[in-house]
Amino acid sequence: MPSQIDLAARNKALDIIKNSMRSLVEQISRGEKPILVIPKRTLANTIYDLRKKMLLLGPEIQHRSFTDVNEAKKFMQTLLMASIIFDALRNNEYPTIRDLYYRGKHSISYKTIDGKHVSENTWEEQRESDGVIRDLEVYLSVLREDLLILSKEKGKVVGNLVIRSGDDTIDLSKMGHGAYAIEPTPDLIEFVDVDAEYILVVEKDAVFQQLHRYGFWRKYKAILVTSAGQPDRATRRFVRRLSDEYKLPVYILADSDPYGYYIYSVFKTGSITLSYESERLATPSAKFIGVMMTDIFGDSVFRKIIKDKDARKTLEEIAPGVSELKPKNPYLSESERSNFVIKAKTKDLERAVELVGYKVADVCIEDKDVKNKIKKKEGLTGYPWFSTPEWTRELCIFFNTLSKLEIEAMASKGLKFLADKYIPEKLSIGDWID
Amino acid sequence: MSELKEVYRAVSPAEFFYKYREIAGFANPARAIYQTIRELVENALDATDVHGIPPDVKITIRKADETQDFYQVTVEDNGIGIPPNIVPNAFGKVLFSSKYVLRQSRGMYGLGVKMVVLYAQMTTGRPVEVITSKSGYKRIYYFKLRIDVNKNEPVVIEAGSWRKTRDWHGTIVSVTIEGDWSRAKSRVLEYLHRTAIVLPYANIVMLTPENEIVYYPRIVNTMPRPPVETRPHPQGTDLEFLNSLVKNTDFKTIEELLIHSFQSMGEVTAKQILQVAGINPERKPSELSDNELLSLINAMKTYDKYKPPSSRALSPLGEEIIKAGLRRAFNPEYVDAVSRRPSAYSGHPFVVEVGIAYGGNTPIGEDKPIVLRYANKIPLLYDEATDVITEVVKEDISWDNYMISFPSPLVILVHVCSTKIPFKGVGKESIADIPELRKEIKLGIMEVTRGLKQYLSKKVKEEEARRKAEAVAKYIPEVARSLAVILADENELNTLRKEIISKLTTIVAKKTGVSLDLIHGIVKSIEAEA
Numbered sequence: 001m002p003s004q005i006d007l008a009a010r011n012k013a014l015d016i017i018k019n020s021m022r023s024l025v026e027q028i029s030r031g032e033k034p035i036l037v038i039p040k041r042t043l044a045n046t047i048y049d050l051r052k053k054m055l056l057l058g059p060e061i062q063h064r065s066f067t068d069v070n071e072a073k074k075f076m077q078t079l080l081m082a083s084i085i086f087d088a089l090r091n092n093e094y095p096t097i098r099d100l101y102y103r104g105k106h107s108i109s110y111k112t113i114d115g116k117h118v119s120e121n122t123w124e125e126q127r128e129s130d131g132v133i134r135d136l137e138v139y140l141s142v143l144r145e146d147l148l149i150l151s152k153e154k155g156k157v158v159g160n161l162v163i164r165s166g167d168d169t170i171d172l173s174k175m176g177h178g179a180y181a182i183e184p185t186p187d188l189i190e191f192v193d194v195d196a197e198y199i200l201v202v203e204k205d206a207v208f209q210q211l212h213r214y215g216f217w218r219k220y221k222a223i224l225v226t227s228a229g230q231p232d233r234a235t236r237r238f239v240r241r242l243s244d245e246y247k248l249p250v251y252i253l254a255d256s257d258p259y260g261y262y263i264y265s266v267f268k269t270g271s272i273t274l275s276y277e278s279e280r281l282a283t284p285s286a287k288f289i290g291v292m293m294t295d296i297f298g299d300s301v302f303r304k305i306i307k308d309k310d311a312r313k314t315l316e317e318i319a320p321g322v323s324e325l326k327p328k329n330p331y332l333s334e335s336e337r338s339n340f341v342i343k344a345k346t347k348d349l350e351r352a353v354e355l356v357g358y359k360v361a362d363v364c365i366e367d368k369d370v371k372n373k374i375k376k377k378e379g380l381t382g383y384p385w386f387s388t389p390e391w392t393r394e395l396c397i398f399f400n401t402l403s404k405l406e407i408e409a410m411a412s413k414g415l416k417f418l419a420d421k422y423i424p425e426k427l428s429i430g431d432w433i434d
Numbered sequence: 435m436s437e438l439k440e441v442y443r444a445v446s447p448a449e450f451f452y453k454y455r456e457i458a459g460f461a462n463p464a465r466a467i468y469q470t471i472r473e474l475v476e477n478a479l480d481a482t483d484v485h486g487i488p489p490d491v492k493i494t495i496r497k498a499d500e501t502q503d504f505y506q507v508t509v510e511d512n513g514i515g516i517p518p519n520i521v522p523n524a525f526g527k528v529l530f531s532s533k534y535v536l537r538q539s540r541g542m543y544g545l546g547v548k549m550v551v552l553y554a555q556m557t558t559g560r561p562v563e564v565i566t567s568k569s570g571y572k573r574i575y576y577f578k579l580r581i582d583v584n585k586n587e588p589v590v591i592e593a594g595s596w597r598k599t600r601d602w603h604g605t606i607v608s609v610t611i612e613g614d615w616s617r618a619k620s621r622v623l624e625y626l627h628r629t630a631i632v633l634p635y636a637n638i639v640m641l642t643p644e645n646e647i648v649y650y651p652r653i654v655n656t657m658p659r660p661p662v663e664t665r666p667h668p669q670g671t672d673l674e675f676l677n678s679l680v681k682n683t684d685f686k687t688i689e690e691l692l693i694h695s696f697q698s699m700g701e702v703t704a705k706q707i708l709q710v711a712g713i714n715p716e717r718k719p720s721e722l723s724d725n726e727l728l729s730l731i732n733a734m735k736t737y738d739k740y741k742p743p744s745s746r747a748l749s750p751l752g753e754e755i756i757k758a759g760l761r762r763a764f765n766p767e768y769v770d771a772v773s774r775r776p777s778a779y780s781g782h783p784f785v786v787e788v789g790i791a792y793g794g795n796t797p798i799g800e801d802k803p804i805v806l807r808y809a810n811k812i813p814l815l816y817d818e819a820t821d822v823i824t825e826v827v828k829e830d831i832s833w834d835n836y837m838i839s840f841p842s843p844l845v846i847l848v849h850v851c852s853t854k855i856p857f858k859g860v861g862k863e864s865i866a867d868i869p870e871l872r873k874e875i876k877l878g879i880m881e882v883t884r885g886l887k888q889y890l891s892k893k894v895k896e897e898e899a900r901r902k903a904e905a906v907a908k909y910i911p912e913v914a915r916s917l918a919v920i921l922a923d924e925n926e927l928n929t930l931r932k933e934i935i936s937k938l939t940t941i942v943a944k945k946t947g948v949s950l951d952l953i954h955g956i957v958k959s960i961e962a963e964a
Binding site: 018028029079109 | 900904906908909911912913917920930940941942945952955956960
């Protein structure tokens with residue numbers, strides 16, 4: 001028997017689908033061609049909202065008309081998906097996106113005008129039906145979680161937090177060595193009681209477990225969350241809600257490499273492919289606490305680079321104030337660095353160029369061969385939210401040293417160091433990037 | 435010139451043919467039977483449609499001997515008939531016409547039928563039988579005759595007459611020849627088929643030796659305008675004609691003779707021409723010397739201020755008749771025809787008519803259209819490769835530009851009518867490349883083909899519209915089902931679904947401009963499979 005909150009969510013979703021479909025049927029019965037008005041989910045229509053500090057869908061709208069030959073199939077697919085989801089909602093089911101793919105996949109057989117018998121599938125691959133789900137989310141302006149669609153989730157949380165999930169009340173401070181797995185429908189969670197000063201999101205599950213066993217969250221009054229890699233929707237929504245509802249600051253601890261930086265960016269501003277979800281999933285106030293390049297190398301490398309007038313000028317143009325940042329000392333010694341640091345791969349370099357643009361790479365990379373490897377990325381200007389003095393300095397050091405470092409390395413220096421020095425010290429002196 | 439006349443005098447025309455029968459189309463027994471049928475049928479047609487009578491032509495081919503390959507060919511028409519006193523010469527003497535007027539007809543001076551009579555005489559020795567009567571005659575006349583080859587004279591073997599019980603008019607000619615029917619048959623059938631295409635106003639029946647009946651009934655009641663006899667155009671004449679004219683005239687002066695014997699020839703023109711030729715207009719025609727006649731004919735041919743020759747002597751088929759014939763023959767998807775305006779070459783008026791048939795049962799042209807050639811309503815079956823019509827079709831028309839790519843079910847019919855068809859050689863099966871004619875043929879083909887192009891491009895557009903409709907219509911049931919699932923209770927679901935299907939069908943039909951039925955069909959086919 002579904003919980004009350006579950007049933008209420010179902011009824012709400014059923015109404016949303018019904019209402020929008022009713023207007024389509026009204027169009028049809030007036031003899032008008034039915035049109036789905038959908039915000040465009042294209043890269044070109046993804047904009048970075050400077051005020052809200054997140055990636056959002058732009059103002060562009062597409063009119064998906066059933067009578068348009070190029071749109072007819074997508075129109076049919078969108079309605080087919082709506083009907084399957086509607087059916088699942090009504091029958092108290094929790095389909096996954098894979099279930100929806102299978103439920104909607106069937107062949108339409110017809111006789112062509114030449115009298116040939118032809119058969120085509122409603123959709124072929126799951127990629128196609130997944131796209132239709134995204135279209136439907138945008139069209140109905142609801143998230144799939146609101147439609148009770150489940151996806152595989154991997155986020156975990158522990159801390160001084162009591163929640164109600166379904167009909168149960170769960171105390172997240174009493175999870176033993178385990179943790180609470182964030183449910184796929186975080187909007188159905190009710191926060192009952194919170195006693196914490198901030199939320200620490202750790203990219204790596206292993207580091208999360210180490211900090212958990214060390215008692216970090218209890219000692220420092222933190223809610224400890226891990227996304228176990230690229231954050232899924234539920235984890236992002238959970239963090240966002242908790243931060244919003246209890247005004248808790250959010251700190252992200254990720255690897256010191258372009259992938260780690262991007263994970264932070266997804267938490268903070270949203271992802272490019274799912275920008276329509278940012279309003280509900282992104283946490284614009286999230287801060288990157290580490291691991292920073294300056295935590296590893298300090299800022300001497302960077303200061304050496306900007307001694308060159310041209311380099312300094314170029315970098316100042318990209319991120320004004322970059323040459324006047326506060327000086328910083330490394331947390332690692334020379335020998336620790338040589339032990340823990342990993343050499344960056346071409347893919348890391350390319351990703352980094354995507355983040356801050358080609359010019360920073362051009363100024364900061366010394367090795368000519370390496371420069372040639374990323375030549376094809378010339379012209380890229382980077383994402384606006386990475387064009388800050390802090391990130392410019394971080395990525396410049398990355399380009400110059402061609403090094404990256406995993407959080408685990410910080411733990412290897414000593415869990416005590418990570419838990420009792422590195423994190424608390426950075427928090428207390430405000431050594432983060434916003 | 436005088437040497438040429440020597441040749442004609444030394445050998446009788448009958449004897450000449452007797453020796454050179456291949457020239458007239460009697461080269462072998464198969465060709466002979468085909469040629470015989472042609473000559474008799476064309477005479478029959480000349481006796482009917484030329485005189486405004488809708489033709490009824492009956493052809494009977496019968497095995498006439500048990501052991502030898504003798505066939506009796508009988509052709510009956512409902513034409514004007516032949517006066518009995520003319521019959522012996524008309525069938526028994528190879529002669530030139532004594533008329534000095536021209537009009538479009540199939541045969542020239544009835545030469546062909548005498549060759550048939552001679553060929554019958556040569557191969558089976560049997561005489562020609564003729565039964566004829568004109569409208570208004572009280573009797574029907576009967577003749578059995580042969581030709582005295584050396585004297586070029588008819589020999590009447592039997593003659594008689596009987597009372598007419600009804601107002602029958604026409605001619606029945608029957609000859610017995612040696613032939614190879616089995617080898618000729620397909621060619622004869624093709625000849626009749628092609629003849630029927632341009633003669634949809636005729637009833638044509640053929641009874642074969644196998645007792646098969648081939649019947650092309652009359653399908654239109656309109657007839658081509660009959661040709662009007664006209665005087666020849668001075669540019670289209672020759673010395674032979676002029677010679678004959680001056681010898682047989684009653685006119686006192688050459689000027690009068692010219693004015694009254696030719697079209698486009700008034701007093702001023704006649705005087706100017708005679709001045710160029712250095713001949714006194716008052717001269718008596720019969721007293722002109724051969725050299726003077728030669729100067730005169732040259733002056734007539736080089737004078738360049740004539741009006742063009744009159745086309746009244748021509749009898750074009752007309753667009754409707756060509757279209758009717760093509761429709762019957764091929765049941766085509768697209769058919770059209772054009773009658774070009776009259777034109778002229780060397781003083782001879784001519785009209786080019788072009789028909790086009792596409793699709794349906796139209797035969798497939800592998801690398802060019804199937805070409806049906808006609809000269810004065812006679813189908814041309816042989817020597818296609820050397821014909822100017824074939825050359826135009828192959829060389830002068832860029833078929834690609836007309837959205838036609840081969841192989842294609844495309845027939846081009848070209849009919850050239852003229853008081854003098856410029857045949858290539860003596861076989862009368864292929865038309866020579868005369869620039870004026872070639873141009874008209876080209877323009878005619880281009881004109882009808884443009885129409886086909888428009889039709890094809892419209893068809894492509896309609897096809898596109900149908901494809902578009904199909905691309906949308908196939909999703910109607912799924913869309914309707916989805917909406918109904920969301921908006922209707924279980925017991926109303928089917929009603930709503932059907933209602934949405936019906937509405938969407940109308941919307942899609944309206945949007946694409948395609949018929950409701952077509953969209954219904956696609957939707958139904960899905961419903962049936964589901």
